[in-house]
Amino acid sequence: MDKNKNGRGLHKVIMDHIIRATAAEDYIRAFAASTKDMTETARKAHNSSPVVTAALGRLLTAGAMMGIMMKGDDDVLTLQVKGEGAMQGMTVTSDSKGNVKGYPIEPLVLIPPRENDHKLDVSGAIGRGTLRVIKDLGLKEPYIGEVDLVTGERAEDLTDDVAQSEQTPSTVGLGVLMNKDNTVQAAGGFIVQLMPEVSDAVIDRLEANLKNINSVTELLSQGKTPEDILGILLEGLDMTVLERTETGFRCDCSPGKIERALIATGRDELSQMIDEGKEIEMVCSFCKKKYIVSVDELKKLLAMAQR
Ligand SMILES: [Zn+2]
DSSP: OOOOTTSOTTOOOOOOEEEEEEETTTTEEEEEEEOHHHHHHHHHHHTOOHHHHHHHHHHHHHHHHHHHTOOSTTOEEEEEEEESSTTOEEEEEEETTSEEEEEESSTTOOOOOOTTTOOOOHHHHHOSEEEEEEEEOSSSSOEEEEEEOOOSOOSSTTHHHHHHHSSSOEEEEEEEEEOTTSSEEEEEEEEEEEOTTOOHHHHHHHHHHHTTOSOHHHHHHTTOOHHHHHHHHTTTSOOEEEEEEEOEEOOOOOHHHHHHHHHHTOHHHHHHHHHHTSOEEEEOTTTOOEEEEOHHHHHHHHHHHHO
C-alpha cells in the first residue's frame, strides 16, 4: 500500500464533480457525479434529518447532472417535488456550470426505516405526489414537464421518477449513504441516455453492465470515482470522457436580491413594515443565510418601489 505525501493513506480527497461521457458511437450519453460535500452542505444548512438528507441529496445530484446538460450560461433548471408525505416536498435549482442549491419543505421528518431492507424510507417520507421539471432556457416560455411519483418498494427512491421526467430514454441511479452520526458518508449518481435508433446489441450490453452495479453509494464508499462508475456502466461500449465539471451546493443569494424581493412585495407591505418600526429578518430558503434589513433601509426601498 502506498501512502500519499500528506499521510492520508488511501483516503483520496475527491472534490464533488460530474463526468460527462459518450459511448457506442454517440448512441449513449452518460453522466456520473460524486456529491458528498454538496449533500453534507445541504444537511448542515437545513439541519435535516437522515431521511430528508437522503431525499434532498438525491434530488440535488439529479439536478446537478441535468443542469450541465443545458447549454446556455444563464439557463436555469428547477426540480420540484410535491408529496402527501410528512416531508411535503423539496425544491432544487441548478445551472449549466455545476452550481446547485435546494431546500426541503419539512427538514426534520423522522420516520422508521423500511421493513424489508432497513433502508431510509425516502419514498415514505415524500408520499404520493409529483416531480416537476422546469427548464428556463431563456426562451419566451420555460419548458415544464411533470410526472407522477412512483411509490412503493424500490431499491433506489426517486431514480425512476427522474428517469421518467427526462425527454430522452434514460437509466438513472441516485444514492445517499448516511453515517451513524447523521453526517453524509457517500452521495452520487449517474444518468445514462439512449439516443434514437440505438442498436439492440448496445442496449443488451448496457443492461448486462447495469447488473454489475448494485448501488452507487456502495461503489462510492469503496473509493470508486464517477469515472470508475461510468467505466463499469459502459464497459465494452467504447467510452470517451468528454468533460469534468466541478459541482457543489452554492447559493447565489445576496443583499441586492433580498432588496429586490422586498421591493416586489409592494408599497403597502413595505409601509406596514416601516410602521411597525422594527428591523426585519429575511432568511434565504435555499441556504438559510439571514439578512437584517433596518427601518431606514426599508424606507429607501419604499422610495424605490414608488418610482
Ligand atoms: Zn441563499
